[in-house]
Amino acid sequence: MATIAQPVGQPIEQPGRFTHYLNSEYGIRSWLFTTDHKRIAWLYVITLTLAFGLGAIAAGLIRLALFTPQGDVVTAQGYDELFTMHGVIMVWLFLIPSIPATFGNFFLPIMLGARDLAFPRLNLLSWYIYVFGGAWVVAALVYGGVDTGWTFYTPYSTEYSHTNVVPTEMGIFIVGFSTILTALNFIVTTHRMRAPGLTWFRLPLFVWTIYATSLIMLLATPVLAIALLLLVIQRVWTVGIFDPSLGGDPLLFQHLFWFYSHPAVYIMILPAMGVVSEIIPSFTRRPVFGYKAVAISSFGLAIVGFLVWGHHMFTSGQSIYASMIFSVMSFLVAIFSAIKVFNWTFTFFRGSVWLQTPLLYALSFIGLFVMGGLTGLYLATLPLDVHLTDTYFVIAHFHYIMVGGTLSMYLGAMHYWWPKMTGRMYPELPAKLAALLLFAGFNLTFFPQYVLGALGMPRRYWSYDPVYQVWNVLSSAGATVLALGYILPFVYLLWSLKYGEKAGPNPWGSKGLEWQTSSPPPRFNFRATPVITQRPHTQ
């Protein structure tokens, strides 16, 4: 796609040592005070792995507790604190920053042909804010715990809960700044730092999705901030902003909260779609079918994502007329999702498919996302939602999108770009095995939850009617398979850092711009500014 132009300066070919961003400097200071977007991406990878580990442990304990109907492992209070911990950590400390802060950070400037992000120091600051806020949240959750669920619904969170609600909310408030600053950086970089010839409709699809994601982060996160701030003020100051007995309206909190938290789902899923749109052309040797439609549908999802938040409030006492509007608009989401899925599928047609691990992940994404997306239509249907709301059906739907979608593609992106980021290949056979384990384990864990939900098992209870036990045992068994699937990549990816075979600049033979530079890339990404003449992946 890109022709590297004649060097503008005089880059001197230095014989001897091959330098890149990993060996240009050494020492702990060179990492903690770096402004290199590629190193900051690695800092995020490390912290995100820790956060994911914590959230996953909470999830494992939840599944263990649900093995038996009467809940033998934890008390009711302990169970409430566990699912809150799982939700808060997974949503704010893992899923929101997952793909944008790591692969977005690493590859957005490279795909734009830029030397770095527009504000490199701000980028480092966002990581520090994330670590500080994240540590704050984790401390609040571990020492004392919170039992409101990740949604902090009033009046649970204002009158009835005597746990660490205020510290947790303040921690999330802080993490929000990290999100906003990262988004700001991405948007400005996309606008101002593109290489010569890189017009909007020559941008890689991953850049389109990261841009759309950043737009959501930027416009939604402040609303969460003000909602949490008002909640903290209400608790600390004991005044009644959302308290009905003092004249407040608890539904206002839900409006503000979901104005952020519904678009937040698109913050999580859009970058995953971007990764799919990069992997598929690389392994089918064709540009994505309907490039413009896929690019614009990312924007469509970002915008429509803001118009549907009321579907979380169908049974809350919201006006029935508003519910109707929100229900109808929720169906629009399906249009843009379907545009993407159909175009990805068409890309395989007459392509020369090379079934490597990243493509396995992309295929499993398409399957699981379609499953999660279609059950989303059930939930968007107003009368059906009244039956299904707050049951395990919702849990299963959400996890099909978030785990089957985002987390799958986080790992898919990890495998796809691993050679570029580290200069080493991962071992192919265990990688394929892990991908299959994850797919099987995931379905075993979450498909039974659809059944449970349809049968009427409510969410967020530590014990349940014994008639549901069979499905719960299946689900818990699936969780162990899933855990194996996560541990395996962790082991062999670490192993490959030292023992993996050296990857050339372009092991996949991809046409993407990021593959045109060396692996790992030099400190400023390219030896000379590239000039773009075509759409990405065009042969």
Place this chain on the structure above:
Amino acid sequence: MPEDALSTPILRGEGGRVDEQFETVEQQQTTAVTGLWVFLGTEVMFFGGLFLAFLVYRLVYPQAFIEGTEHQNVLIGTINTIVITTSSLAMRLAVRAAQLGQRWRLRGFLVIAINLGVLFLVLKGVEYYQHYEESLIPGHAFKFPEPFAAQAQMYWILYFVATGLHGLHLLVGIGVLSVMFFFAMLDKFGPEYYTPVEVSANYWHFVDIVWTFLFPVLYLLRW
């Protein structure tokens, strides 16, 4: 930073004032201005949530909110509006002075802008003290004639949160402008390099715009 020639960026002239990730001065400048506007988009949504909360309760409790508004000192509010508008003007004239390379005017206008910002906060403090005297601080000491005490308290909570957050932004702005003044004393700015002044000015105008909405919403909706 020990870097070899292969990974060093190609710096283009401009006397080293261009950060390593940019190509030209102009790119750097437009990037900074864009960055601030993107940030202000976030700020608009932040205050937007607050305005939404105000609107909802204003619709539900019209009478109580009107009675709450009647305790406001419109005179001080109007004076403060003029103060902050004038400060905004001074700051824009400071940018103009920087563009034209007028060093002393730049410094002078910055001082005026900063001091008017401080004056705004002082007047706001006077108002807060009056509210304290009238027992209008929400919480246990809040006193308001029945039957609307609880509903009027909602007005006063939102009033204090909104003006408090605005004051916080103003305080940050005063800090930023002081840094600009410090650099202006060191003669860092001139016709070829004044982006930081312009970006700070845009932020300062935004704080003014927020007040442009807060003033009528909190003081003037009396019917």
Place this chain on the structure above:
Amino acid sequence: MNEVVPKRVYFTVWIVIVVLSVVNAALAFVRLGPFNSAVTMLIAVFNAFLIVWYVIGVRRYPPLMKVIVAIGFVWMGLMIHLTMADYLTRAWSTTTTRSVTIPAGKAPFEEPALGSATRVPTAAVPPYEPTALPQLPGMPGGQIGVPTIVPTGQIAAPPARGRTVRIELSASNASFDKDRIVVPTGSTVIVRFTNDDPVFHNFSVYRDAAGQRAIFVGQAIRGPGAMIVYRFRAPSKPGVYLFRCDIHPVAMRGSFVVK
């Protein structure tokens, strides 16, 4: 974005904003009917626009930058608009009868059985109770949080001896069409209340003029064109009582005469 703008542009904008702000503050003390809020907010928007367009100089920005400037404001509008879609339609779903057409000359509603909840007529009963209808301001008596109101639409007393009186009451332009209602002692009063205003009103009766001791507090409804039927028993002691709208207690009040 770089050219130097003549000083007079900035000074002109400054003068306009100062004058408009003072005018705006003065207008707040002049009654313009329903236009007060609209004029106040329009002036605010205009002032903000002047600052963005001329002082910051967005008029000289390239088109894409203008979009970036506008997007925060547009999104704020979206948020407010869709949230209002909830708040402004919430009352419809419980009490409105706008879709029910009643043949002329017939009794507009079935007489409700005493002792039963009589939210009549119910055009479309939603499958759930609204939990967060606006709390009524100025709840009479008792502590906030311990409402002493009679549940909406239920009778306040055991089944009555005595007569039943029907009263038609309507509200428009923030006033009732009656300032005096006369009923016999101990009678069952059925008030058919129509709200023609686009804001909330209700109908309540109190023992005292200050509105502290309630006899009956009706649920608020929002119009225009909304209707609700209240049913309660008049006091057995003759006298002049107060009726009013709890949301607009100063403008909307009258004598409730029992004899």
